[in-house]
Amino acid sequence: MRTLYHYPLCPYSRKIRLQLAEKKLDFTLELEKFWEKRPEFLSLNAAGQVPVLIDLNGSVLADSVAICEYLEETYPKDGSLIGEGLPQRAEVRRLIAWFDTRFGRDISERLVFEKIIKRYLPTTGSSGPDSAVIRQAKNAIHHHLDYISWLVDRRNWLAGDHFSLADITAAAHLSVIDYLGDVPWESHLLAKEWYARIKSRPMFRNLLQDRASGLTPSAHYADLDF
Amino acid sequence: MRTLYHYPLCPYSRKIRLQLAEKKLDFTLELEKFWEKRPEFLSLNAAGQVPVLIDLNGSVLADSVAICEYLEETYPKDGSLIGEGLPQRAEVRRLIAWFDTRFGRDISERLVFEKIIKRYLPTTGSSGPDSAVIRQAKNAIHHHLDYISWLVDRRNWLAGDHFSLADITAAAHLSVIDYLGDVPWESHLLAKEWYARIKSRPMFRNLLQDRASGLTPSAHYADLDF
Numbered sequence: 407m408r409t410l411y412h413y414p415l416c417p418y419s420r421k422i423r424l425q426l427a428e429k430k431l432d433f434t435l436e437l438e439k440f441w442e443k444r445p446e447f448l449s450l451n452a453a454g455q456v457p458v459l460i461d462l463n464g465s466v467l468a469d470s471v472a473i474c475e476y477l478e479e480t481y482p483k484d485g486s487l488i489g490e491g492l493p494q495r496a497e498v499r500r501l502i503a504w505f506d507t508r509f510g511r512d513i514s515e516r517l518v519f520e521k522i523i524k525r526y527l528p529t530t531g532s533s534g535p536d537s538a539v540i541r542q543a544k545n546a547i548h549h550h551l552d553y554i555s556w557l558v559d560r561r562n563w564l565a566g567d568h569f570s571l572a573d574i575t576a577a578a579h580l581s582v583i584d585y586l587g588d589v590p591w592e593s594h595l596l597a598k599e600w601y602a603r604i605k606s607r608p609m610f611r612n613l614l615q616d617r618a619s620g621l622t623p624s625a626h627y628a629d630l631d632f
Numbered sequence: 633m634r635t636l637y638h639y640p641l642c643p644y645s646r647k648i649r650l651q652l653a654e655k656k657l658d659f660t661l662e663l664e665k666f667w668e669k670r671p672e673f674l675s676l677n678a679a680g681q682v683p684v685l686i687d688l689n690g691s692v693l694a695d696s697v698a699i700c701e702y703l704e705e706t707y708p709k710d711g712s713l714i715g716e717g718l719p720q721r722a723e724v725r726r727l728i729a730w731f732d733t734r735f736g737r738d739i740s741e742r743l744v745f746e747k748i749i750k751r752y753l754p755t756t757g758s759s760g761p762d763s764a765v766i767r768q769a770k771n772a773i774h775h776h777l778d779y780i781s782w783l784v785d786r787r788n789w790l791a792g793d794h795f796s797l798a799d800i801t802a803a804a805h806l807s808v809i810d811y812l813g814d815v816p817w818e819s820h821l822l823a824k825e826w827y828a829r830i831k832s833r834p835m836f837r838n839l840l841q842d843r844a845s846g847l848t849p850s851a852h853y854a855d856l857d858f
Binding site for chain 2: 452453465467468469471472473475476479480492493495496497499500502503504507508511553
């Protein structure tokens, strides 16, 4: 069986879970508290980050972008989630990078660190969340929701006519923030409508049942009609 | 003619310049002071970042990873710089991500911002470089040079037997730090030997002649026998 080392509120792990589910590839989840830096885990991925995928043949794959590309190349059945046609594929990859680097760096990584990971670290456990960082990250969400609204006002899905890894990546990041109750959906109705479409796809079911230890999700987190 | 919007000391721009040169694809360079946020440039790339490539057919391509993949898919002649074979391609992409996110975020982006970009920004122009940030970034370089040494002690090139985009990406980041004179080569001789091999490739020539306005490169920057 395929094994995915993940952390429930890691957006990059969620991206791979969604991709695997969308491609109907079976896998088992292995919870990895990556901040503990287990030597056995570091030997799988020197970067010490989730996700790490062990594929059926034993291949060890690290880094979410590398894993996405690997899965598309290895399991091309039922079409590519990166799309067909060179400009289209470039657009999907541009948007993956947009959400992984800009949204990830400025918002999801920061909020998850301040609100959750920090309490597990001996060096930061007692200092509590930094409210200035949280405020800054929450402000930055509006810009991204505006961008999503702008895109889906012109296109069926984020990168064009077809559902793609751009949608999966954006939804993976937003789902983490939504778990924390920090997405201001009501002031971004087009983005909300797009997210509702994603949420109702079968691939998303498993994610909505997810619970991170000691942290209850927001009231509407698993609600398809939020 | 192909046009690449770039900034001379942007490692992501350098990565694409090296890839284009290695693939013997002609292009002209267009200097973009991305921090000025020109509306014409933002209309090409909403993220406001270099590199942006306009290909022969007029396609506008943004984000360095998306551009790399696009160039490999569009111009497959003379073999792939991502490599052959699925595990090999995953390893190349893992290392691209390693250097773009870890080295880029912790070191090259920080040093270029503190030492150069900061002086052009109205909000930070008068504050000068933050010596604590610079010290932290310079300390972090050792870890990456150790990792490069470890890899080339076991492999011919970073990702395996063949020269790849992993080498190009790592060298693009290091070349920027080397311009600033901040690479401690003498305590990492295996990494130095690897970099000397890269530096002597024809694709690198153009980069060694590069000058960023108002900033002289380190004495050994263009020296092949450094």
